[in-house]
Amino acid sequence: MRRHRRAKIVATVGPASSSPEMLEALLLAGVDTFRLNFSHGTQSDHARIHAAIRKLEQDVGRPIGILMDLQGPKIRVGTLRDGKIAAVAGETIRFVLSGSEGDRTAIPLPHREIFAAVAPGHDLLIDDGRVRVRVAGLGDDFIEAKVIVGGTISNHKGVNLPGTVLDLSPLTAKDRLDLEFGLKLGVDWVALSFVQKPSDIIEARGLIGDRAGLMAKIEKPAALERIDDIIQLCDAIMVARGDLGVEIPHEDVPGRQKELVRACRLAVKPVIVATQMLDSMVAAPTPTRAEVSDVATAIYDGADAVMLSAESATGRYPREAVEMMDRIIRSTEQHKMYRSIVEATQPGEEQTPPHAVATAAADLASVVHAAAIVAYTSSGTTAARVARKRPSRPILAITPSREVSRRLCLLWGAHSVLSDDVQSYEEMVERATTFAHAEQFASSRDLLVVVAGIPFGQAGTTNNLRVVSLP
Structure with a gap:
């Protein structure tokens, strides 16, 4: 189940993909996180799919992320006499x-x-x-x-209404019921629609707390005007290009996408690029060349994840769409221009010790040709700080939290494994070596760069760096 790529794949579940057999096929084809779109289907439908994904997770022995996407307010004209x-x-x-x-x-x-x-x-x-x-x-x-x-x-x-900020909560009565239902199920991420201002994130956070990661969907021009504050308040961003492309000129969307990806990398927050990525595969077994280029562009931009919507939810070729996205990502990341483009778009360095240690881990791993970077992470922050650098070496994220291991299914380059807390340096080295072998990241005489926070188990303290030689 190790992915030989860094960017992640999010696939929307719908009538074409809701059976346990198809969910397994999509996972094996490359899906890292499944999206449940609460604009469609009933709560019982989503509960059944959630249970099937969790059973699949247990069967394969790998964490799987689940993202619930709230419908949000829908503004529509009423009924016309002649239709x-x-x-x-x-x-x-x-x-x-x-x-x-x-x-x-x-x-x-x-x-x-x-x-x-x-x-x-x-x-x-x-x-x-x-x-x-x-x-x-x-x-x-x-x-x-x-x-x-x-x-x-x-x-x-x-x-x-692209030029109008509405005094409207992003959470409708339906959303609030769905949100409580999804949190009881145990979803890993909640995507908030119709975000206009930072207070929208604060309102949602008050309901979600730390029970799930909070993702802001950027689809309103008003959100772009306060984007730095919104990014700081949420846990991840979705570049929802469908609605955003309605409200701003089409030609502005690519530039905005690059700005958002860069801003999220700077803030150490995962970012998903979404909407119509392989749209022609809803009805055809292959995408257009332009769609392939679109997915590749998001990968060159350094996005953490790319998302399938109707392609996997209602399309005729859900498995083929995931396989195609997987192939595009791997091919792009292996291209000779990829490293130079990603490194040229590096955000400025954060002048703090935790960021400096994480950056040093990424650079050191490249210099010594380490097999992997092992990040001990109780909250996911250490792994995210390393991933921010977009290192050339894979990231093996070891965490004691099942919830964190699932949320890391959205983070660029991170392969998460669940483990008990370590208590000493010796145990840290031993466990890093064991997991690197078991997860097929390294073999005898390989080097590992191990980054952690001391004291162990304390969130947000990235302050220790080790180089380990495997026996």
């Missing part, structure tokens, strides 16, 4: 707060927070941006808007 209207560029249409059925003079938009926050000049994007209208005037319960890009507006289509 749809054709909005023509240049005309003026009206949205109203209340009304059971509407027409072009009274399109229901039953979201009071929009009427409270929107201002003249703000844009509303309907149906993933296919229709764009601009606010020309408004009252307490109506919005007059000029159609900028025409098209069809039909019942219950989604609405995006």
Whole structure:
């Protein structure tokens, strides 16, 4: 079960992949973390899948990460009398707060927070941006808007407001019920949708505590304006390029992706690149060349993980999509340009002893051609500090926490194993040697670079570095 690549694969589970047989096939094909999308399916469906993944984990003897993705608020138009209207560029249409059925003079938009926050000049994007209208005037319960890009507006289509910060919690009543359910199941990560500001993370953290890692989905322009604060407050980031690409110009998405990956590396937080990575494989057994390049770009950027959505959830070729992603990652990481590109995008060094020790471990392992870097980590922080450097040597992360070992399934380069706490230097060396042999990272006369925190078992203290020669 050792992966011969550094970047991780996240796969969404859905009707095409929810059977125990297919989950096992996807794991063997390369999945490191499974995503449960709570926008679809029932709680009992997710409980059944969760149980199947945990049984699979027990069968293979390797930790498997489980990410629950909350639905978040959904802003939609209401019901139209004829089911749809054709909005023509240049005309003026009206949205109203209340009304059971509407027409072009009274399109229901039953979201009071929009009427409270929107201002003249703000844009509303309907149906993933296919229709764009601009606010020309408004009252307490109506919005007059000029159609900028025409098209069809039909019942219950989604609405995006890229220039408007809404006074809206990212956690709906459904999300709160789902969140408590998922935490009781024992999910490892919670992805929070509709993040606009740092206080959204604080609100979610108050409910989650330390029961799971908190991941912020970056899909709103407002989040980009406060991104440094958001990254500091959460445990990981997802670059949700689908919704983000609706709300900012398409051509800005690649640059923003690179900025987010770099910012997360600097902050020592895992970052996932998501959405439409191999989208054509929903219906075809092979991807387009552009999709292959897209996945490779995320790997060259230094992303911790790349994610499959519909490809593995509802597509016709879920296993083939995972296999293809695995092959792209391995090929990219083995390319002669990979090291120079990743090293050229290194974030600046953190001027603290723990970061300096972790950086020294990565550099030392390369200089002495060590077989692996062994990181003793009670919270995952030591392993993350080493991974931040994107070292050329694999990282064997030894942790006493089952929860941490599962969360490390998202961290670049980390192969986590579960072990009791060590109590002495001698035990640290002995256990590093044993696991390096057992997990096929090293053999006789190889060198290991061992990094840990003293006293052992105390989170966040990366202060000790050893070079060990295997007998």
